[in-house]
Amino acid sequence: MTVKLILRDKEYEVKHGMALLDALKKCEIVPEAVIATRNGEMITEDEILQDGDEIKLIAVISGG
Amino acid sequence: MRQHRLALCKEHFLAWIPEQTERFIKKYRMFTPDEKILVAVSGGKDSLSLWDILIRLGYQADGLYLALGIDGGINYSDKSYQLSEKFAQAHHLKLHVVDIEKEYGHSIPVLSQISHRGYGKPCAVCGLTKRHEMNRIARDLGYDVLATGHNLDDEAAVLFGNTLNWSVDYLLRQGPVLPAGDGLARKVKPLCRFYEREMTAYAIARGIEYIYEECPFAEGSQQIYYKEALNQLENARPGAKMTFYVRFLDAKMKGNLFVENTAPRASLHACSSCGQPTSADGLCSFCRMIEKAKVVS
Numbered sequence: 001m002t003v004k005l006i007l008r009d010k011e012y013e014v015k016h017g018m019a020l021l022d023a024l025k026k027c028e029i030v031p032e033a034v035i036a037t038r039n040g041e042m043i044t045e046d047e048i049l050q051d052g053d054e055i056k057l058i059a060v061i062s063g064g
Numbered sequence: 065m066r067q068h069r070l071a072l073c074k075e076h077f078l079a080w081i082p083e084q085t086e087r088f089i090k091k092y093r094m095f096t097p098d099e100k101i102l103v104a105v106s107g108g109k110d111s112l113s114l115w116d117i118l119i120r121l122g123y124q125a126d127g128l129y130l131a132l133g134i135d136g137g138i139n140y141s142d143k144s145y146q147l148s149e150k151f152a153q154a155h156h157l158k159l160h161v162v163d164i165e166k167e168y169g170h171s172i173p174v175l176s177q178i179s180h181r182g183y184g185k186p187c188a189v190c191g192l193t194k195r196h197e198m199n200r201i202a203r204d205l206g207y208d209v210l211a212t213g214h215n216l217d218d219e220a221a222v223l224f225g226n227t228l229n230w231s232v233d234y235l236l237r238q239g240p241v242l243p244a245g246d247g248l249a250r251k252v253k254p255l256c257r258f259y260e261r262e263m264t265a266y267a268i269a270r271g272i273e274y275i276y277e278e279c280p281f282a283e284g285s286q287q288i289y290y291k292e293a294l295n296q297l298e299n300a301r302p303g304a305k306m307t308f309y310v311r312f313l314d315a316k317m318k319g320n321l322f323v324e325n326t327a328p329r330a331s332l333h334a335c336s337s338c339g340q341p342t343s344a345d346g347l348c349s350f351c352r353m354i355e356k357a358k359v360v361s
Contacts, residue, residue: 032295035264042268044071060264061295062108062278063218063287 003049007034007057014049021045023055033061065262066302074269081266082117085254092240094252099208101125102249104198105151105159107144109267109274110213112151114255116270118211119155125211127152128201130194131163133171134186136280144275151272160205162197173281186281202249209244214253217260220309221290232322239316259305260291 005012005027012027020043024031034057036043049055065071072080088094095101101118105111105127118125129148134141145161152159165171170178172190182188202210219238226234240257244250255263267274282288297304315321332341335348342348347355 030292030295030299032259032261032298033292035261035268037268042074042265058264058268058276060261061217061288061291062110062260063221063282063285063291 003051003053003055005029005036005055005057008059016049016051016053018049019045020047020049020055023049029057034059065259067259067298067306077265078269081258081262082120084257085117086121088240088257089252089254092252094211094241094254095123095209095250097123099124100206102160102198102202102205102207102210103127104194104210104212105129105148106213107147107275108213109272110215110218110255110260110263112148112213112272112274113263113267113270114211114213115151115157116155116272117266118254119157125157126207127157127159128198129159129161130197131161131165132190132193133163133165134173134190134279134281138277138280140275140277140280143277147273147275160201162201164193164197167197187285190281199247199249203247207249209250209252211252211254213255213263215255215258215260215263216305216309217291217294218287219253219256220294220305221287223309223312224290224294225286235312235321236316239313257306257310 002013003016003023005014005023007029012023012029014023014026018026020036021031024034024036024045031045036045036047037056037058038047038053043055101123103111103115103118103125105115107129115125115127127148129145131145132141149159149161151157164175168175172193173186175193176182176186176189179189181192198210198212201207223235223238225231226238240253242248242251258266266272294305294308312321330343332343334340335342335344335351336346337351338348340348340350344352
C-alpha cells in the first residue's frame with residue numbers, strides 16, 4: 001500500500017515512510033500553498049506518512 | 065511557521081493569532097475598542113476569520129455582505145452568502161446585506177458586459193463596485209472604520225505587482241490603514257501581517273465553515289500568478305514574503321521610500337593594510353576577512 005495525497009480533483013501517490021514535506025516536493029506541490037489534513041486534523045511538514053494514509057491537501061491561495 | 069521560527073500546538077496557535085492581531089491593530093493605530101467596525105465579509109476564510117478574531121477580542125464588529133450575483137456554474141454568490149449568514153447567526157452577529165442586482169438593476173457579470181470595463185473579465189467592475197458600496201454603507205450607517213480581511217500574501221502580491229510596474233502612486237498609498245477623508249471611510253487591514261497559510265489554518269482550527277471554491281473569474285488572474293511566484297520564493301527562502309512586505313511598510317513609515325538620501329556619506333579613509341578606501345577604523349572589510357581566514361587556516 002502507498003500514501004495518497006489529494007489536492008482538489010487531483011490525486012498523487014507516494015511511498016509511505018517519507019516526511020510530508022518530501023512527499024509534497026516529490027509531487028511538485030509548493031508546501032507554502034497547501035495545508036495538509038489527515039482525518040480532518042492538520043498535520044505538520046515533518047509528519048512521517050504511514051502506510052494507507054489519505055492526506056487531503058487544502059489549497060490556501062485565493063484572490064482575483 | 066518557518067518565517068517566525070515558531071511551532072505551536074492548536075490551542076496556542078488559536079490564542080496567538082488574536083494576540084498578534086491586537087498587536088497590529090495597536091501598532092498601526094487601526095481603531096480603538098470604543099469605535100464601531102464594519103467588517104467586509106465574503107464568506108471566505110480571511111473575512112470570516114477576521115470577524116471571528118475581532119469578536120473574540122471584544123470589538124464591536126458588524127458584517128457587510130455584498131451579493132454580487134456571480135454563479136459560475138457553482139452558485140458561488142449564493143453559497144458564500146449562506147456561509148456568511150450561517151456564521152453571523154451562529155455567533156449572534158449583525159450582518160448587513162446589499163444585493164447589487166436589486167440595488168442597481170444588474171449583477172456584476174452583467175454590469176461588466178454593459179460597461180465594457182475590464183477586458184472581458186468582471187474583476188475590475190467587481191472591485192470598483194465593492195469599494196463603492198463598502199464605503200457607502202460604512203458612511204451611511206455611521207461606522208467609524210471599515211475592516212477587510214486582506215492577508216500578507218494579498219498585500220505582498222499587490223506590492224509585487226506595483227513594484228514590477230513602478231506604480232509610485234499606488235506604492236505610496238498601500239498600507240494597513242487608509243485614513244478617512246473627503247467622504248471616504250477609514251479602511252484597515254488587521255490581518256495584513258499573517259500569511260495566507262496561517263489564516264487558512266486558523267479557519268480550519270476554529271471550525272469556521274468558509275467557501276473553499278475560488279471565484280470562477282479568479283482563474284488565471286494576475287494576483288494569483290504573483291502569489292504563486294512569491295510562494296516559490298518563500299519556499300526557497302522562508303520569510304521572504306514577510307521581509308518584502310514588512311520592510312516596505314517600515315521604509316514607508318520612516319519616510320524613506322523614494323526619498324533620495326541626502327545624509328552625508330560616512331567619511332572614508334585608507335585601510336591600514338591595503339590602502340583602499342574604507343569607512344571602518346583600521347582594516348577594511350576585505351582585509352579583515354583575509355586576516356580571519358589566515359587565523360582559521
